[in-house]
Amino acid sequence: MRFSVTYRIFAPDLTEAKARxxxxxxxQTVEIPRDVVPAGYxxxxxxxxxxxxxxxxxxxxxxxxSYSPDSAGRELAQFFNVIFGNSSIQRGLRVIAVDPGAEMTxxxxxxxxxxxxxxxxxxxxHGGMIAPVLKPQGLNADALARxxxxxxxxxxDVVKEDHGIMDQPMAPFRERVEKTVAAVARANAETGGRALYFPSLAGAPDQIEANIRxxxxxxxxxxxxxxxLLGFGVVARIARDGALNMPVMTHPSFLGPYVLSPETGFDHGVMFGTLQRLAGADISVFPNVGGRFGFTAGDCAQIATACRDPNGPGRAxxxxxxxxxSVERAGDMAAMYGTDVVYLLGGSLLRLGERIGEGIAAMRAALDRVDG
Structure with missing residues (x-):
């Protein structure tokens, strides 16, 4: 029944590690001195x-x-609070694994x-999926829809808005959603395709629910x-709603400090794999090796493994x-990530302007060659 968290503790010796x-x-639970913890339950x-x-x-x-499910309750926020609440403020402590157990799953x-x-x-x-990104910030709703x-x-396969496009005056959330839905539907009707459109959820806390609807x-x-920025609870709220029945893609913006120090925070696979799955994400975005953010091949492999681990939590x-x-890296990326992956394509495609379709087609052909 209990769930467990594995921490890496940086300490000079085992005695100190046990004390920590x-x-x-x-x-993470009672937050009182050991000698005043009430006996019993x-x-x-x-x-x-x-x-x-x-x-x-x-x-x-x-x-x-290990921790009791009673301590975590039924809210995702409290579950994560028990995993690494106050202790996350300490130095020399990192979460390297979370096993939610049967009850929390x-x-x-x-x-x-x-x-x-x-x-x-x-x-x-079958094969890797392609997700071009609609950007840059500053385009109006008509340009993004185009x-x-x-x-x-x-x-x-997925047409994804850039995370930096929220509810700015040049492309308000509701205007661009309506226009891009219509544009993607028109393209699908013309080709017989089934491209999915994922707008970037925007709005102040009191607007989020209405914007989801x-x-x-x-x-x-x-x-x-x-x-x-919006909270893992927003991901869970969407994922748990059977009437809504919409998949969720999560973006790593603002989460970098949780993983970048080797002696604090979370392992990459925990943050961008395990926690995203527990929240209910279907697709987890993260910086690729060789890009501008400095994630290593090992970091990325750890994330991909945690995302697709058949032992859960939940669906892979x-x-x-x-x-x-890029097209030139397609072979290396397919060798690294396998076939169950969504490749984000941004700046390399936007250089092509109106010929952006040629870049997507070239990427599809390159992936098909290596995916078999």
Missing amino acids: AGAIALE IETEILGRIEEIGAEAEGRFRATI RRHPGPRFGIDGIRALCGRT LGYLCAKAGA FAKDAGADGLLVMPG MLPSPGGGM
Whole structure:
């Protein structure tokens, strides 16, 4: 019934690591000194429990601590709070694995669609998927819709808005959603394709719910959400709504500080794989190796593995690397990521202007060659 979190603890010796692990077990649950923890239910059930601890390398220790589902409740926010709430403020502590266990997986079942569901929606039964990005910020709604039309007509699987396009005056959320839905639908009707359109969810907290409903009613196929800014709970709210029935793509904006220091935060696979799945994302965007953000091949492989791990949590989801993507790199990327992947294409396509379809077609041909 209990769920567990594995932490990497940086400490000079095992004695200190054990002391820190004990402090984490307290901090993440009761947040009071050990000698005043009430006996009975609170001590035996609510208090975090050190299940295992040992050395990884000099100055590094791995500690697995289990927690009661009662401590986490049913809210995703509180679940994540127990995983790494106050302890995230400490130095020399990093989350390297989360095992939600049966009960928390039941409460947070993960992606509604996952890999198979997204493939069914866009009609791409095998091979890597292509997702051109509508940008740059500053274009009006008509220009963005025109780009969406060209991308869908060229055979894009997912037409995704850039995360930086929110509700600015040059392309207000509702105007551009209506226009881009119509443009992508027109392209699909002309080609017989099934390109999916994911607008970037925008709005102040009191507007988010209405904008979700607006996007659904307007005909958007899914939504791009930035959980680092809008909250993981917004992802869960969309994913859990059977009547809404919309897939979610998550974007890493604002989440960089959670992973960039090797001695704090989360491992890349936990942040962009496990936590996104628990929230209910179907596609997780992250910086690709060789791009401008400095993620390594190991970081990216860890993310892709966590996204597609058949052991969960929930359905396997699609990793979506972006940055530094090109036709010339298609073979290397396919060798690295396999076939269950969504490739983001941005600047390399926009250089082509009205000939953007040629770039998408070239990428499709390159992927088809390596995917078989």
